[in-house]
Amino acid sequence: MSDQDKGGIAFIDGEYQPISEARIPLLDWGFLRSDANQDTVSVWKGLFFRLEDHLDRFEQNIAKLRMTCPHNRDQLRSIVSECVCRSGFENAYVQMIMTRGVPPVGIRDPRRCENRFYAFCVPYVWIATPEQQNKGLHLIVSSICRIPSESVDPTLKHYHWLDFQMGLFEAFDRGGDTVVLVNRNGDLTEGPGFNLFLVQNGSLTTPDSGVLNGMTRRTLFELCAELKIQCQAAQIPATQLTNVDEVFLSSTAGGLIPITTINNQVIGDGNPGPVTRQLRNFYWRKRETGWHGTPVGP
């Protein structure tokens, strides 16, 4: 049986169960208010990537939302590890979730909820198919604005994705594979589950605000420092995409994935460029040597 067929394992109400049976209360405000925060760690060849960094961010975001996690750091580590062990996956996508929880009947006060923790493990998720990863994606720049920082803190890993979801429909309509949203000034922000990087004259830029501080984005800064490639966060008008050498996205769901067409315009010769290829190979090679790795298991 392949990993895809096995489905995965969830941790709900203190019990491990097959993902296909995993359910949450209908009245959980994590659903009815999207009052929730998550963090997703990848596992590759039996190693968690940056597990402590993910746990740091998860705990910081729980505090920002004024929630209380029923599990301490050791317990969280042990729960996600157990999810992966029970699933039997060598390569996995592991999500931890805190929700506001179910309020008492008739109460609309978030302070009165008992916050809930869930986790699940599914086979490693790729934001693009293997064919797309090699050929590169077709990115559409949407007219939809990413939910701004004045409304929801973008450093939370929240589930407010209707802007992304409608942006995806727009991208598909326009012949694209995925989408990036802008802010109201027309600067680039982020896409559904990824940060964006532009390569110009051998140096990298990525949007500096209104985006998640993605773990793979952070990793890119480290890889660039090691390779002596200049990499900076900056305000980037979407119009700058017409004048780039290479573009790629970064995500826990696939690492670095090249983008070779933007708004139906091919970039360069239409193949993933040398900087993208170098960084992508370097990323996977470093991961396979155990860089930032924590073995799954007790």
Next chain:
Amino acid sequence: MSDQDKGGIAFIDGEYQPISEARIPLLDWGFLRSDANQDTVSVWKGLFFRLEDHLDRFEQNIAKLRMTCPHNRDQLRSIVSECVCRSGFENAYVQMIMTRGVPPVGIRDPRRCENRFYAFCVPYVWIATPEQQNKGLHLIVSSICRIPSESVDPTLKHYHWLDFQMGLFEAFDRGGDTVVLVNRNGDLTEGPGFNLFLVQNGSLTTPDSGVLNGMTRRTLFELCAELKIQCQAAQIPATQLTNVDEVFLSSTAGGLIPITTINNQVIGDGNPGPVTRQLRNFYWRKRETGWHGTPVGP
């Protein structure tokens, strides 16, 4: 046993079940992407209020989100009615929900999801306690901006509520009971589950954009027309709240509820004003005569 103790009834996967047991799949994108839309109808003394208007809006919003409801209008009407009948409530809060559904394993394409319908009925929800309804609420004007129209269509009845939830925490910290959010220009928008109305010199204004076209808001326009009270939608700077005779909120969860303090400043003599009282009495009297009413039952 009181209605509050009975809990309620949910309709999930074609089955009616006690609300306390009602659960949805963990992997439903209605949760993991907040890719969902709802509509909530109230029942008072055995009568649905504006049921067909709610069903119209629900179906329009499902189309906007490019979802497909597995039930036609007759079936929806029958499901919500059955939820109320089985719950045994005379006064109820009935919610219909469409979600994107669970994607196939490893797929991140919303077109590939089978959309899901849920419904539930709980005892009638009041946005404020009976004491607060008579005394009036203390409203805090937040510095948080409501998620703007450029990001998410505000005429959807979506679950992107983190701005409201954090606004509520801010309001509680500042001694308030509830909160209203602004837009980035400092104009009033809406609060968690309600529209806002200001009364000045006997006429009403309510924010004209960036808000849900609430069913009770719509009802207010009709009541005002009948009573020959001027009522208009307009852009309203939050600063205008320092210069009002009366303020109230409108919501399916309680009808009209007076606001008598704003940012720790008492309005007038601190009691609900005459226009608010007149409209509130008129609203409930009309409902009790069966205005816009549809009997619960087959």
